[in-house]
Amino acid sequence: MSAPTPLSAIPFVGFLAIPGSQANLQLALQFQLGQSQWLPPADLDALQSAQLERVVRHAFETVPYYAERFAAAGIRLPAKIDHAFLRTLPISTRDELQLAGDRLTSTRPPKEHGPVQFATTSGSTGKPLRFARTAVTHLNWLVFALRDHLWHRRDFRGRHCAIRFALPGIAEAPHGEIGPNWGEVVAPIYASGPAARLNSAASPAEQLDWLRRQAPDYLLSAPSNLLALAAHAANTGETLPKILELRTVGEKLTPADRRRLREAWQAEVVDIYTCEEAGYLALECPSHEGYHVQSENVWLEVVDDEGNPCAQGRPGRVLLTSLNNFATPLIRYEIGDHAEFGPPCPCGRGLPVLSWIHGRTRNRVTLPDGSTRFPRIGEGEIFASAPELKVRQYVCVQHAVDDIELLVAADGRPTPEQERSIAAALQKNLGHPFPIRFSFMDKIPRNPNGKLEIFISHVHA
Ligand SMILES: [Zn+2]
The missing domain is CATH 3.40.50.12780 (ANL, N-terminal domain)
Structure with missing residues (x-):
């Protein structure tokens, strides 16, 4: 489009605009x-x-x-x-x-x-x-x-949609969240169309359904x-x-x-x-x-x-x-x-x-029905039941569809009860009650390209 004209804050003045x-x-x-x-x-x-x-x-x-x-x-x-x-x-x-x-x-x-x-x-x-x-x-x-x-x-008159990571409870499918404009980057300066967002934890089918309704x-x-x-x-x-x-x-x-x-x-x-x-x-x-x-x-x-x-x-x-x-x-x-x-x-x-x-x-987590989705991994939630662990690093590895390992580098070790709570929180965020096993270590090794990824899947669709 041609260069947009800013909104004017002064009555009767629109060109040249005098913005707020x-x-x-x-x-x-x-x-x-x-x-x-x-x-x-x-x-x-x-x-x-x-x-x-x-x-x-x-x-x-x-x-x-x-x-x-x-x-x-x-x-x-x-x-x-x-x-x-x-x-x-x-x-x-x-x-x-x-x-x-x-x-x-x-x-x-x-x-x-x-x-x-x-x-x-x-x-x-x-x-x-x-x-x-x-x-x-x-x-x-x-x-x-x-x-x-x-x-x-x-x-900016168009419709902007975003499907991004968000905490549980925020912009969830099927509706997501809809705002009246493109937000603080654009809205103070230019007139803009609506903007909507959806939590990326939604399944591909839910996302496509949402996108069809939104028509971004x-x-x-x-x-x-x-x-x-x-x-x-x-x-x-x-x-x-x-x-x-x-x-x-x-x-x-x-x-x-x-x-x-x-x-x-x-x-x-x-x-x-x-x-x-x-x-x-x-x-x-x-x-x-x-x-x-x-x-x-x-x-x-x-x-x-x-x-x-x-x-x-x-x-x-x-x-x-x-x-x-x-x-x-x-x-x-x-x-x-x-x-x-x-x-x-x-x-x-x-x-x-x-x-x-x-x-x-x-990486994406694979569910037993073969579908994949973004895992929601947030240390704040997963380890909420065991703050004294002082978790330094963690990585979640899906070795097979029914085998998930949580590698943790922490100061302490959880009690069996805390382990159950951590596993339950992780299962909730992964979207399925996967069996979860724990491995504790001083330092989690990086993968060959030097990265430490939060979720690694060895399951190939
Ligand atoms: Zn250039």
Whole structure:
């Protein structure tokens, strides 16, 4: 569609619109993003390193974890901080940040950044990480989400649907939840159509039924879920609902899966690379293949096993340094994904290009009737009956349809009664009373690609 016109907050004024204060704030940042995307890489680097300098000094001065970490490595901050110096800072793994606990939070988050709120992410690794965000962090999240919409010229008058992980009781089938507009990313600024969401724990049949009733223009979900819906439709001879664009999020999207999705759904497929801890990491270029790193939000590095930068075309580990979180600064945080940089994009944007992202995968649980669904695994619920266990990691493995093993790395051991409660909670979340056996260990081994996945299925449909 053509560029949308913002809503005006002033009577009799619609063109040019004079938006309200929240819209003005979001649009002021969007205007800057509209300009910064075209800056040459050297200019972007200079602006980014000036912001990184502010974050790193703040972390060094107010975050106990980084102060100790830098001191232990004999690091002193120079008068001027640039990318070359930043590359000498220690890398922090997710395990290390998890262990740091409250020492990861700034003792003096700037009060002008607004209230600090805590969030927990277990990603798909099963290791909860607690981190803080400010109003500034949240504003950035809104603005990059809108950039994605604008890049891909979505028509806000259309209907947006999402099928995503949610806790039990939220947006459950058959009805899901329906909102009047596209939410806080879009609604303060533009008129928008309805938006609905459904808990991804719903079965493929329930999801398709819901989608037929909703008739969305845009559908956001995990690639594996959209593929499972396509497979279900193929098996039952149903036709998939007609959708303008599939928006994929939360998992790796391989080129083969992208092709399969396009063919099955006869729709555009646009992927997003984000994480709870650092927000928007990379967005697909609107005019060429590849993902543009969101350099105004994050410094994204790709490094080899020794921690050296990978050359273009060489895959490596992704490290993140967030530019705008002064409550829980993330500095050279190894998120557990792999990616590779590609050549500059012909579109002319100076934002670096990722040609390949190998994110985390999430497997599906197979039920005795042969159907599959997203397992709901949440440590908060499963181990609620045994808080003193202090679970560090856990992985649920489906070896066969009737054989599920829960691997747990924890300080304590549950009583037989607690074991029964944990098993019951897991059975409830898996959607079937599977027999469950427990294995306790000090540390759960990673799979060959270095990932620790929360649910692994060895059952092949
Ligand atoms: Zn591009």
